Amino acid sequence: MLCSYLNLIVQSGMKVIDASVLKVRETVNYIAGSDNRLVLFEKCVVDSKSNFVGKLLIDCATRWNSTYQMLKRALEAKDALNLFAIVDTSFDFGLSADEWNVVDFVCKFLEPFYNITVMFSGSDYPTANLYFRNIVAIEKLLVVAHTHTVASIQSMATVMMEKFEKYWSDYSILLAIAVLLDPRYKMHFVKAALGKLYVHAEVEVKVQEIYNTFVELYKFYDQSTSSSTVTSLQCSTSTTDYSMSSMFEDFEGGDMSVGGAESSVDSYLNSPLVPRNTESFNILEFWKSQASTFPVISRMAKDVLAVPITSVASESSFSMGGRVLTKYRSALRIDNVEAFVTTQNWLYGYLKDDEFRSVLRL
Known part of the structure; x- marks a missing residue:
């Protein structure tokens, strides 16, 4: 359901889309509507010495992902489009420098949503540890957009935040726990992520809640003789995370004691982090290799990481x-x-x- 909710959130924001984006749509439709105008545009690409390759993309107004692709390609052809607006005297949709800046912001704003949707709806079916940090990424983007100087951008962020709160104000803490089972991040990352969105007191409460649930889950598995998937231990919270590229560039792991008595849980959480720059890292293989060191947590990881992020197949999304x-x-x-x-x-x-x-x- 995650991809469906994500699409609803973005679509709600696109209903109050800026007029600059509408100009781009009209521009693309105008050029694509005539072979002569297409030839003229190709000439403008050459004359403007643009690096643009390919063709402009026409979007479908009801599919926000196609609008993102349209804006992305239009920005790549910006110089050629500006020249086209000068050469074609019948063209009435030329964008000013300020309007291009708005288009650039909207495109960059939609890019993380697009990338997250593609990842979550991909045929590779990513493990659940990716859920937490990407949902916080969405919340952080919406919070930042509220401070934008363009009123239409603020309105778009407001509408999207209302949808976000409706669908994700409460969700299973089990999927937030999945990031604790990622040895590259664990509780250090959770605290750093929540610190980007909440005051210190709230962060401490949320971190403790996640830790307590993690311990309870551990006790349940420890007492159980089977490795059946846990579906009943769910708790609601409002944690979310931000994209890995910029928000957590300053994230550094370190010793972090959040529990009481020494236990297998504390031993794992306080152990050194696995380097994040290991491109070949496979979290499932990692926990398979840790079955003898952390047998109970390894069983937990097998079940928790297998929780599907979304039930939407890639064919249904795009x-x-x-x-x-x-x-x-x-x-x-x-x-x-x-x-x-x-x-x-x-x-x-x-x-x-x-x-x-x-x-x-x-």
Whole structure:
């Protein structure tokens, strides 16, 4: 359900979208509406010495992810579009420098939402330890947007925050505990994350609540003779996290005692963190190797990390199947469908692999 909620949150904000974004939409539709204007735009790309490669993307007003892609490509073609506005005397949608700045902010604002949605709805089905820090990332973005100087941006953030509070003011603390089971972060990260959003007193209360639940979960597994998945130990809280790229650049692990008597829980939580720059790190393999050192926690990790972040399949989130196989094309051979999907890239040049995959999802 996470991806569905995330889409509802962003869609609510897009209803009060800035007029600058609407200008970009009109611009793209105007250029794409005529072969002559497309030729003129391509000439402007060359004359402006722009590094833009490919084509402008037309968005679907009801799908915010396509709007993000449209803005991203328009910003890459900014110089060519500004020149086009000068050359084409019939063009009435030229953007000023201030309007381009707003478009740039909206694009950067939507980018984390887009990346998180792609990650959570991907076919790799990420483990639950990714949930906590990305949901806090969303809350932090909304808090920051409230201070923006552009009124429409503030309005968008306000509407989105209302939706955020509606869907995520209370959620299972079990998924917040999943980050404790990530040996690269553990309780150090939880405290640092909450410290970005709450005052010290609130942070201490929330950290203690998460720790207490973690201990109770440990006791339950310790007393149990089986490794059945725990579904009844859930507690509500309002913790969230921010993106890894900028919010936690100053995060450093260290000894942090949050418990009382020495126990397996404290022994694990106070042990040195696994280096975060280990690209090949596999959290499931890690806990498999720790089964003899922390047998109970290892069983906990097997169950908690397996909790699905979302039940929405990637095909349901960003499917272009309806654009390829319609009632008029339902008899196409497989190789012809593949050629049809990639034809646009053959005509306009290849994108980077990651960009190409994201375009196909639109």
